[in-house]
Amino acid sequence: MLGHWAAFQPVPLPACPCPIDAPSLGVWALQFTPRVALLQGSVVAEMGGSARLFGGLDELQGLVEAGAADLGACVAWAPTGSAALALARHAADAPGRDGFRRPLAQLLDPLPLEAIAAVSTHEATLARVGCRTLGDVRKLPRGGLSRRFDKTLLAALDQAYGLRPEVYEWLTLPETFSARLELMSRVETAPALLFGARRLLVQMAGWLSARRLGATAFTLRWCHDVMRAKDAGTGGEMTVRTAQPTQNVEHFARLLAEHLAKVKLAAPAGDLELMATEVMPIIEESRSLIPETLRKGGTTDLALERIQARLGNECVRRPALSPDHRLEWMQCWAHEPLKRKTVESPYELPLPTWVLDEPLLLIERDNRPYYQGPLQLLLGPDRVEGGWWHRSSEEADARPLNVQRDYWLALSQHAGVLWVFQQRLARDQTAWFLHGHFA
Template sequence: MALLDEALLLEVASTERLWGGRARLLSLIRQHRPGFCGHAEPAETAAAQKAPAPERPGPGPGAEKDRDKDAGRLPQPPGGDPALAQGATAFEALALLRLAQADPPHRPPRRLPHDLPLRTLAALRPHAASLERMGCRTLGALRALPRAGVARRFGADVLRALDQAFGDVPHPLPWIELPERFSLSAELPALAESAGTLLWSANRLLGVLHGWLQARQQGVLALELAWRHDLRRIDGVDLPAQQSLTVRTAEPTQDLAHLRRLLAEHLGRQRLAAPVNQITLSGTETRPWAEASASLLPPSPEDARRAQGEPWHQWVERVSARLGAQQVEVAVLQADHRPECMLRWEPAAGQSAPVQGPATVRSPRARSGGGATTTAGAGRADDGRATGSARHDGGAGSAGSVSTASHRDPRPAAVAADAALWPGWLLRPPQRLALQGSRPLWHGPLRLLAGPHRFDGGWWDASQHLERRDYFVAHNDTVGTVWIFRQWAGTREAGRHEWFLHGVFG
């Protein structure tokens, strides 16, 4: 791919089979750019397409009168501009494109490139009038003239361009090389007053980013959208030159629709400090892209249903962008068998591992440290590693906050034999119980049903003292079944201990 004058040149001879043949390649080009509509000739190896330009290229007005009678007018096709042409060489394809882009368009000549008009070759345009007065109007007629005389009168560049058009000498071109890092700016057609209006122009840049990712075989992990303010000062207050936002994904992706949704969610929460006249999209972090292999077997109904749904990590990223990263959290297991330390809650959007388990809702009160907390299926393996998998903080649910349970280890975790005796709801912090003699009280005396279950640890945590607890399952008719523990103060021989309520069974 190279830029040649006002056209974009594609060398396709070596890649036709990759795309399924020339007809298939042309169909793909027209499909991705519906405005393309041109003719095709056999045995051509180069394709030229019209590149955006401020002026419409084409032959000068004098050449229209002197065209060969063989080159009749080409009717305008219904599909749009004939902005695609093919040729055996780069200059031949460019000449055919210029004929198709002329006003009115002309049919290609019968013999190529012999019957192409002189003005279709940029190197010959300065000398076209002189050559036409000599009766030389086509490339073939110019080629028939003595080469020494042509070089002496018009210069060696004319002969070189003529030989390149006929394919007699190589035509080196500066092929376009994609940059290592994607960054593209675009001027807005009108000043943008709100962040939402930036999305239309950002969509165009996302399309270019998608092509860059495919060509580089990369997937994007983070991209930045920056916008430049048209004003530097409002009401005596200095404004920053630009603002920006960063969009991150848990996994490398080339999914243009997903990136567009994430960008729309982030822009919906932005407020512009001033009208915007320019935006810049940059890919700040990319990773090699591994395309998933298609199955040789026909898809099952279950596979078809799964393909219709939204991948879990994309749903998490979209909801995190809408509600805020701190409002969508995932439970990460910790190597700590203390019930209140088994799980740590982290923003779900930053987790690359697939999230498993049912979605639950966290209340604002629980995030601030009060209320009850659920540990579903929590247990302790033989090595002391926590095996819990879900939590639900009690209190009134919040529609703006979602928590999900995560298990980083794909292997099934070992479950302690007494895990069934663990409660579904934990109190944070544990509530101290009154005593009647040595018997704990909570809305009446509690009767111990099972236990003790010893938890002795915390020595590795410098912020907390060593904790030694004996857990029991207790019950009375008023509160039902609860989970309490006896915490020893000092040595057990001293006999000093306190009772705490730590969990409630559902």
């Protein structure tokens, strides 16, 4: 029943006293979660289920609050939608709109009766019995409340406090985008229209993101003020096109600014309307630490250089081949990007995808190695000998790392194709080891 709910309350901005309407705000919120509903002229949305898609609740919360500020809406967070809306409407400041800083009951009890609409309906009657806050109502006997008032009051209280599940009719996303904005005053120059148009662009970007689309063209219309000259006409419009489908608000705003700089208004404008004229599916790419150099035809070395510049040389290693026929020593990890060397493999058999850090000793029955059952030897042997010149780097264990092995491709009924070898030891003794797996 409890979740991570956000409530959006439209409020007038100092620079734009006409607040955004709730349906437009709800369409914008659909880019973050499909669970968006209209409630009492405001918007509530359950964000917890989408947090992982945006990098966690903190990242999601930052994106939501930044976008809501551009649209002229305050945001409150709480474990229930009704509680979030109550805090959005009655909290005095931003910290007060955080419904997770204390237990929910401690935050809702001091709020006035009008914080919940179903309680506010009976405000006059409740005031006569001494109730001024939601906490006062909760102290009354539930039996008496249910007999004297309708069931809606108790249900609304229980839903706000998380004692009963909330039921909403989820908002559906419109097939096309069109939004209007009444300007705070008459605008006499076309470049000045960009201030109000940006708010419409933010709404359009939210609609595009929710529908996984990108705009290749959008149309801005402006309506002339009623006090215009007779020959000025009712208004004008312009269509802005992009080279590629995009959802980027800043890109839209830059293009629109370039076009508006060339326009001269025939009369002052009082209203704006924005429409997504042409849209198409956008190709989304996974976010990655690796820059776009590789995707655009760059080399691995350039990508490593940029990553090392960001994280430091010690944080990046790359595999480098060395001319050694012992499998453990054919590859090493280097902190610095090394020059490419062409090293030919001395093995005639294919090399395994995954190599064990230490070869695993296998049991042997009837001269056959066992690993999750008897192994069937497919190809081999591929003999590797040498390494007498190589000694351990630890002085206390300065022993030769000489190997004498016969490698085989083996098939296990349960483990698949394996890379095994037969160790040829002194005194003509042999042993079987598992050294690698094939993907």
